[in-house]
Each structure stands twice: as C-alpha cells, then as structure tokens.
Amino acid sequence: MDITQSFPAAEPxxxxxxxxxxxxxxxxxxxxxxxxxxFMLLLVCCAAFAPWLAPHDPxxxxxxxxxxxxxxxxxxxxxxxxxxxxxxxxxLSRLIFGAQLSLLIGLASVVFSLIPGILLGLIAGxxxxxxxxxxxxxxxxxxxxxxxxxxxxIVAILGPGLINTIFAIAIVSLPSYVRLTRAxxxxxxxxxxxxxxxxxxxxxxxxMFVCVLxxxxxxxxxxxxxxxxxxILDAAALGFLGLGVRPPTPEWGTMLASARDYIQSAxxxxxxxxxxxxxxxxxxxxxxxxxxDALDPKLKNAA
Amino acid sequence: MLGFIARRFGLLIPxxxxxxxxxxxxxxxxxxxxxxxxxxxxxxxxELHAAAMERLGLNKPLYLxxxxxxxxxxxxxxxxxxxxxxxxxxxxxxxxxxxxxLALAALLFATTLGVLAGVIAALRRGSLLDHGVMGLSLTGYxxxxxxxxxxxxxxxxxxxxxxxxxxxxxxxxxxxxxxxxMLIDTLLSGEEGAFTDALMHLILxxxxxxxxxxxxxxxxxxxxxxxxxxxDYVRTARAKGLSPARVVFVHGLRNALIPVLTVLGLQVGTLxxxxxxxxxxxxxxxxxxxxxxxxxxxxxxxxxNGILLVACLVILVNFTVDVLYGLANPRIRHQH
Numbered sequence: 001m002d003i004t005q006s007f008p009a010a011e012p013x014x015x016x017x018x019x020x021x022x023x024x025x026x027x028x029x030x031x032x033x034x035x036x037x038x039f040m041l042l043l044v045c046c047a048a049f050a051p052w053l054a055p056h057d058p059x060x061x062x063x064x065x066x067x068x069x070x071x072x073x074x075x076x077x078x079x080x081x082x083x084x085x086x087x088x089x090x091x092l093s094r095l096i097f098g099a100q101l102s103l104l105i106g107l108a109s110v111v112f113s114l115i116p117g118i119l120l121g122l123i124a125g126x127x128x129x130x131x132x133x134x135x136x137x138x139x140x141x142x143x144x145x146x147x148x149x150x151x152x153x154i155v156a157i158l159g160p161g162l163i164n165t166i167f168a169i170a171i172v173s174l175p176s177y178v179r180l181t182r183a184x185x186x187x188x189x190x191x192x193x194x195x196x197x198x199x200x201x202x203x204x205x206x207x208m209f210v211c212v213l214x215x216x217x218x219x220x221x222x223x224x225x226x227x228x229x230x231x232i233l234d235a236a237a238l239g240f241l242g243l244g245v246r247p248p249t250p251e252w253g254t255m256l257a258s259a260r261d262y263i264q265s266a267x268x269x270x271x272x273x274x275x276x277x278x279x280x281x282x283x284x285x286x287x288x289x290x291x292x293d294a295l296d297p298k299l300k301n302a303a
Numbered sequence: 304m305l306g307f308i309a310r311r312f313g314l315l316i317p318x319x320x321x322x323x324x325x326x327x328x329x330x331x332x333x334x335x336x337x338x339x340x341x342x343x344x345x346x347x348x349x350e351l352h353a354a355a356m357e358r359l360g361l362n363k364p365l366y367l368x369x370x371x372x373x374x375x376x377x378x379x380x381x382x383x384x385x386x387x388x389x390x391x392x393x394x395x396x397x398x399x400x401x402x403x404x405l406a407l408a409a410l411l412f413a414t415t416l417g418v419l420a421g422v423i424a425a426l427r428r429g430s431l432l433d434h435g436v437m438g439l440s441l442t443g444y445x446x447x448x449x450x451x452x453x454x455x456x457x458x459x460x461x462x463x464x465x466x467x468x469x470x471x472x473x474x475x476x477x478x479x480x481x482x483x484x485m486l487i488d489t490l491l492s493g494e495e496g497a498f499t500d501a502l503m504h505l506i507l508x509x510x511x512x513x514x515x516x517x518x519x520x521x522x523x524x525x526x527x528x529x530x531x532x533x534x535d536y537v538r539t540a541r542a543k544g545l546s547p548a549r550v551v552f553v554h555g556l557r558n559a560l561i562p563v564l565t566v567l568g569l570q571v572g573t574l575x576x577x578x579x580x581x582x583x584x585x586x587x588x589x590x591x592x593x594x595x596x597x598x599x600x601x602x603x604x605x606x607x608n609g610i611l612l613v614a615c616l617v618i619l620v621n622f623t624v625d626v627l628y629g630l631a632n633p634r635i636r637h638q639h
Contacts (some may be wrong), residue, residue: 137317141322149594152579152594152595157333236449
C-alpha cells in the first residue's frame, strides 16, 4: 500500500522576507534614493581621503595663477582642473576639503540635537502632566523663531566659528526631535506590550529605553536624515553671511561669501561651491525620502 | 467662535513671554564684559564703566533686569539703535514694508506656479512631466538660496543685462514713500518708467525668495490633488457629465487647497529667514538686511528687539492661520 497517497500534499510554506530584507528591497527599488546614496558615498570618500585625493593644499596660494578658469576653458590649465580662486588657491582641492567640514558639521549637529531631543521627548511623553507641558511650551517658543534667524542670533552672540556653528544648528533642530519623539512615545504608551512590560515589573527607565524607544526609531531616523541636509544648508548660509566657519578654512558657504565680487569675471568661483552644496543636500534629501518610504510603507502613497 | 479666538489668543501670552525670556537671555550670553562690548573698546575707565552699568541697569539682580526689560517693552519702548540713535520700532516700521512687498511677491510667484505645477503633475501622475515636476521641486527644496540668487544675478543681470543687480529702484527716480510699497508708490508718483524699473528690481529677489515655498507648495498640491481626485464627489461630478476642467478646478482644486493654505501659513517663517539671505544678496533695504548689518555692527539693541519683533510677527501669522482654519473647519473650532 502506498501510504503517501492518503496524505494531502504539505501546504507550501509562505516565506515572508525578514524586515531588514524587505526594507533593503524596497529601498533599492527607489532609483532616486540609490542615486542619493551613491553620491553620499562619493562625498564620504572625498572627505575621508581628502589629503590624498586633492591635487593641492587647499590653503596654498599660487600667486601666478589668480582666477585661472577651469581646464576645459581656453585659458585653463590641467594643473588646476576646476580653476583657482581670487588668491590662486585650487578650487578642486578646496571643494574636496570642504566636504569634510560640511559632513562634520552635519553629523555633529545631528548627534548633538538627536540625543538631547530624544531624552527630552521621552521625558515629555512619560510625564504628560508635569515636565511634559513645560518642555513642549519651551519647544513652541523656539519654533516661533525662524530656524536660520535663531542660528544667526546664537552665532552673533557667541561669535563665529566651527564649534558655535555646530552648537547653533544643533539647538535650532532640537524642537523637531522632541516633538517627534513625544508624539511616538504617546502612541506607543497605549499599546498592550507596554502594559504587559509594566505588569512584568519593568521600571520607568527600562520602559523608556528598552521597550518604547526602539519602536519610535523609524520617524527619528528619517528626521535625522532631513535635518542633516538642513544642517548643511544652514551652515553654508551662516558661512555666506560671514558668521560661520572663519576663512581661509575651505567651507562651501564661506567660499561663496567673497564670490559676489567675481560675478562679472569668474563664474566658476561663484558656481562651483554652491553646486557642491546643492548636490549634497539633494542627495541627502533623496536618501531621506527613500528611507521614509522603505521604513514606513503607509506613507509611500500619501506623499 | 469668539470663545475659540479668545482661547487661541490666551495661548499666545505665555509664548510671548517665553520669547522675551529668550531675547533677554541671548543678549546676556555675550561672552566678556557687556559694557566693553557695547562701547567697542577695551579697558573702559572704571567710573565710566560703573556709570554705564548703572544706566543700562546691569548692576541689578537678573530678575529685576528682566522685569525692567518686559516693563519697557509693554510700554512700547524697544530701545534705540546704537548706531543711528533712532528708536528700534521706528526703524523696523520704516523697513518692514520693503520686506513685506518682497515676501508678498515671492508668495504670489510661489503659489501660482506651485499650484499649477502640482495640479498638472497630479493629473499626469507617473508621466515624464510628473517626474520632472517632482524632481525640480526636490531640487528647489534643496536649494541654497543665497547661491541661487548669485547665479540668477550672474545670468540675468550680468550676462544678459535684463534686470538690475541690486536695490529697489534706480537712483534716477526720487519716489516719495507714501505706502512703503515701491510698486504702488511709483504708480502714485506718476514718474514715467518708474513702475517698470521697480518691477524689474523686484523680479529676481522674488523668484529667489519664492523658490523653497514654490517647491513645498507644488509637492503639497500634487499629493492633496491625488487624494481629492479619488473622492466620491469627484466621480459623481464626472458621472453627471461636467467638463473635465470644471471637475478639476471647481470640485478638485477647491478642496485640495485647504491643506495647501495651511502649508502656506507655515511658510512665513521660511520666508522671513529667507529674507535675511535674499535681502543681503540683492541689497534690498528690508528688515533682514537690517538685522544682519546690526549683527555686524554689534548693535545689540537692534539685534535683541529686532529678533523679538520678527518672532512676534511669526506668532501672529500662525495665530491668524489658526483662526482662519477654525473658520473654515468647524471640527477644529470645537476641539479643546
């Protein structure tokens, strides 16, 4: 007797992809996001290997080659592929070293606002009657000022410089993290798993960091990407206004501060640093959009 | 309805005091000796120093200083500029129309073009046109506007010579300020060519300032339109044989505009921050340029209370948007 015939064939097992794999697949389908990621990788490489990639020292002044046009123009030379600025410094080298500063400012200000922002948001969410309203009022006040203006005010008071730029940008991006964390915490606190952990005897700190926080990370990651790009923009704007990183440091915004005088004569001094800012910010925003769609599929069709 | 407005207004008061606390604290965060900083010299004579501390009230305890500050503000005393010795309020009101004119022109540019682009992209969803609009809008959103201004000046003013490089009007014209709006004043003055000249001065700064709002509005209109066009009443309108244009503009767009209007209100802060950069590039004599120059000259009275005035402006606009939104949407009005 053939026993196998009396049994129905086993149901085909449905293999659900793991969340990580699903996220990766969804992200990779978004061409813009992949492009953004590739450009970011290029930028990170430029920043990391700047001393080896740059053809010249970014501060070295070639006095015989002031305002040399890029190499594809008639008067250009292959020695300075993207030309030189008003002091004879190599544009390409300055742009490559500028990537270091922009990424540093972006990263540092995100870290310095993300951590306190999450902490304040957690406190506000867990204490909706006492500390919460106070913290949220404070954030409302900070939001009453346009972010760039508040940053300008802070730097104007503290004085220009790299550290103060990072500090100012970190402060102005704080409210969005606090609000976002608090909002997610408030929704998560109503879930059954939180009640279950409470009943199991989890303390407030454990509830905060082990139970609730990991479930609030998706919107925070997206916000971190977006504020990374606005940090680069704000830092460049501060530099342009003469309130950011001090010259002669090759910062993209600071490079544009003096470029206004060369609008008539040297387009590359004006165009190139801004193009670097635009492309980086665009790449990060594309990346952020891709992350948002991949992390939260519900939002994909809304935006 | 009045109760709703009163409740919302009540919320403004703590925010206002919070902002005064912020501007008060800002000025006291200046590193170093405040008198030396304000006088711009080191080692001030001790007697002069003590007199200055007395005059500025800096020798009192901090909470008394704050009470003095708010007391003066409530009496309408915003202090006077250290450079020009005129009152901060007077300077603000004389420069504000220039910023307002620029901001309104930018909003007009951003809204007309943004709504149009958003509607077209939504109707042709997934087409090359849609991708183009969305790509351009993301580029606009990522734009460093100070650079964008320089590029536009380089192309349209320097290379093509179509528009003037900076300012509000050519020095040739002597326009008496009646309304403070250059476009209206030039018309009132009756001088030939003055209006066109003022308009040419306005175009580039308005485009630069309107770029980010344009991008935001286009994205918002597109997603709101996509949402609305799926509604039953749109299908009903189509089914009863209305022309496509009527369905899109009367049934679709009118409903899609509600979220767009909210976003518009939120753009005021962006506009004011953008004005700082735009006015600096185009030498536009408004409050943005005024604040930056005050910072450069360490004119702290202007910095402190100028920022306070801008913050109040943003608070008031947000309040107005809230109230308008409540008028349009009863569900919000009756919420507590």
